[in-house]
Amino acid sequence: MIKSKGIERELSPEKTELILAGAMREFLEHGYAGARIDKIVEAAGVSKATVYRHFPDKEALFTALIQQMSCRKELFRLQNLQSYEEEPIAFLKQYAAGMLDNVAEDPQILTFLRIIIGESGRFPELARAFVTNMEKTSLDFLTEYFKTHPKLQIADPEVTARAFIGTLIHFVMIRDVLQSGDIMPMERDRLLNSLLALIVTNP
Amino acid sequence: MIKSKGIERELSPEKTELILAGAMREFLEHGYAGARIDKIVEAAGVSKATVYRHFPDKEALFTALIQQMSCRKELFRLQNLQSYEEEPIAFLKQYAAGMLDNVAEDPQILTFLRIIIGESGRFPELARAFVTNMEKTSLDFLTEYFKTHPKLQIADPEVTARAFIGTLIHFVMIRDVLQSGDIMPMERDRLLNSLLALIVTNP
DNA sequence: GTCTATATATTGATAGAC
DNA sequence: GTCTATCAATATATAGAC
Numbered sequence: 032m033i034k035s036k037g038i039e040r041e042l043s044p045e046k047t048e049l050i051l052a053g054a055m056r057e058f059l060e061h062g063y064a065g066a067r068i069d070k071i072v073e074a075a076g077v078s079k080a081t082v083y084r085h086f087p088d089k090e091a092l093f094t095a096l097i098q099q100m101s102c103r104k105e106l107f108r109l110q111n112l113q114s115y116e117e118e119p120i121a122f123l124k125q126y127a128a129g130m131l132d133n134v135a136e137d138p139q140i141l142t143f144l145r146i147i148i149g150e151s152g153r154f155p156e157l158a159r160a161f162v163t164n165m166e167k168t169s170l171d172f173l174t175e176y177f178k179t180h181p182k183l184q185i186a187d188p189e190v191t192a193r194a195f196i197g198t199l200i201h202f203v204m205i206r207d208v209l210q211s212g213d214i215m216p217m218e219r220d221r222l223l224n225s226l227l228a229l230i231v232t233n234p
Numbered sequence: 235m236i237k238s239k240g241i242e243r244e245l246s247p248e249k250t251e252l253i254l255a256g257a258m259r260e261f262l263e264h265g266y267a268g269a270r271i272d273k274i275v276e277a278a279g280v281s282k283a284t285v286y287r288h289f290p291d292k293e294a295l296f297t298a299l300i301q302q303m304s305c306r307k308e309l310f311r312l313q314n315l316q317s318y319e320e321e322p323i324a325f326l327k328q329y330a331a332g333m334l335d336n337v338a339e340d341p342q343i344l345t346f347l348r349i350i351i352g353e354s355g356r357f358p359e360l361a362r363a364f365v366t367n368m369e370k371t372s373l374d375f376l377t378e379y380f381k382t383h384p385k386l387q388i389a390d391p392e393v394t395a396r397a398f399i400g401t402l403i404h405f406v407m408i409r410d411v412l413q414s415g416d417i418m419p420m421e422r423d424r425l426l427n428s429l430l431a432l433i434v435t436n437p
Numbered sequence: 438g439t440c441t442a443t444a445t446a447t448t449g450a451t452a453g454a455c
Numbered sequence: 456g457t458c459t460a461t462c463a464a465t466a467t468a469t470a471g472a473c
Contacts, residue, residue: 043438062352064268068467078440083468142355148411149265149352152345155413162414170418190428193420194401201400208351210358211365215373217396225393229432246456271449281458286450 047085049075054096059142063093063150094157097146101160104168106140107133119183120227127199127223134203141207170196183231191230198226250288252278257299262345266296266353297360300349304363307371309343310336322386323430330402330426337406344410373399386434394433401429 053075057066068089072079086092100106107130117125134140151158170192177188185191202222206212256278260269271292275282289295303309310333320328337343354361373395380391388394405425409415 041438046439060355062265062267064265067465069465079467080441080469081439084438089467145352145355148407149348151412152263152348158412159414159417162408162412162417166408166414167418186431187424187428189420190425191432193404193425194397194429194432197401197404198397199400200407201396201403204351204403205365205369209354209361209365211362211369214362214365215370217392221390222393222396225390226397228389229394229397232435249457270447272447282449283451283459284457287456292449 042085046077046081049077050082050085050092051096051099053077054092055100058093058096059139059146062146063090063153066093094154097150097154097157098160100143101147101157101164104164106137106143107165107169119180120231123195123227123231124223127195127226128219130199131203131219135207144208166196185230195226195230198222245288249280249284252280253285253288253295254299254302256280257295258303261296261299262342262349265349266292266356269296297357300353300357300360301363303346304350304360304367307367309340309346310368310372322383323434326398326430326434327426330398330429331422333402334406334422338410347411369399388433398429398433401425 050071053071053073054066056074057070061067066089068079068082071092072082075082082092086095147158147161170189173192173195174189177183177185177191202217205215206217253274256274256276257269259277260273264270269292271282271285274295275285278285285295289298350361350364373392376395376398377392380386380388380394405420405422408418409420
């Protein structure tokens with residue numbers, strides 16, 4: 032085994048994963064400024080010096096973590112897409128219900144949304160990565176769906192897709208992110224039924 | 235003038251306003267954990283001890299400030315309401331356009347939204363005060379409008395109001411808060427026209 | 438490559454003069 | 456009631472052993 036090939040010191044990928052996993056808990060729970068490197072070190076089970084060998088500083092660790100999370104599309108269930116065969120109303124209702132339930136059941140998604148929005152002023156690149164990977168992906172899919180489904184006659188597919196997503200996201204914001212579902216009560220199924228009736232005009 | 239009436243030391247309201255004004259800049263710009271008392275002291279032009287005589291600690295100062303801001307309904311132009319005389323489409327378009335332009339032109343509203351959402355996990359009472367004063371106020375008004383306007387026949391006024399507001403808020407989120415208007419481009423007038431065509435079905 | 442131990446700066450909050 | 460000066464704790468980041 033040839034050992035000497037110039038500088039042979041490299042960073043271990045396993046430690047990198049440990050650090051990122053520890054950083055996730057801390058950053059999601061306390062935000063960027065509120066997160067403590069010591070806590071990340073503790074949660075990761077590595078030394079502080081190792082953290083600083085893998086990432087130049089706190090900011091780089093934070094951006095690396097959030098960038099990585101923005102690529103995990105399964106967070107919003109953007110993959111479980113059914114076929115075009117189904118009736119539009121049934122398909123759209125299933126699509127929306129899956130998203131609403133998914134968000135409601137996973138607190139990590141909520142804290143992730145809070146971080147992205149809360150830090151969007153100081154970290155606009157992170158916000159833009161999130162929009163590119165999450166928002167735009169679902170908007171493009173729904174726009175295409177509204178545009179091409181043979182049983183639908185949508186005047187403006189893109190705005191319809193925005194209204195559809197916007198209504199759902201707003202519902203999630205009030206109910207789950209801002210924890211105010213009791214202040215503005217609205218049953219999930221009623222929202223979905225009336226929203227679909229509004230969007231899918233069946234003559 | 236009788237001077238001795240037990241403890242006669244009180245807090246000056248003028249200083250309280252100075253402190254809150256200084257705290258606004260700092261908290262809105264850096265968030266709760268990122269805000270520094272020293273900077274607030276500097277911006278307010280008072281001493282640090284004065285701050286701690288008016289507010290028990292950093293958290294109390296923060297909640298007092300945000301609570302106060304949540305009551306300023308003029309932030310979202312929830313007051314400039316026109317009469318019922320106008321045509322529904324014209325009125326709703328003016329209502330929406332006013333809100334969109336207002337938010338786009340005032341960076342303070344954007345940072346306020348970022349704070350409310352970003353800190354909603356750690357300060358749920360603040361989020362709930364915001365929803366009560368801002369979101370519910372506009373939702374109730376629009377629901378009543380959709381329900382009672384003689385020229386409108388809306389099947390589910392409350393869901394329609396939610397779809398209307400949700401689409402607008404989502405548009406503001408993408409374009410202004412997350413600063414990603416170029417990633418998902420959408421002209422304001424096209425959104426408003428197509429959205430109103432969706433909602434206001436005129437036979 | 439990862440550790441322990443530490444440097445340096447800042448933080449939120451307070452004591453005491455006036 | 457407000458100030459100046461300062462405390463004790465904690466922060467991020469680094470030096471040097473192994």
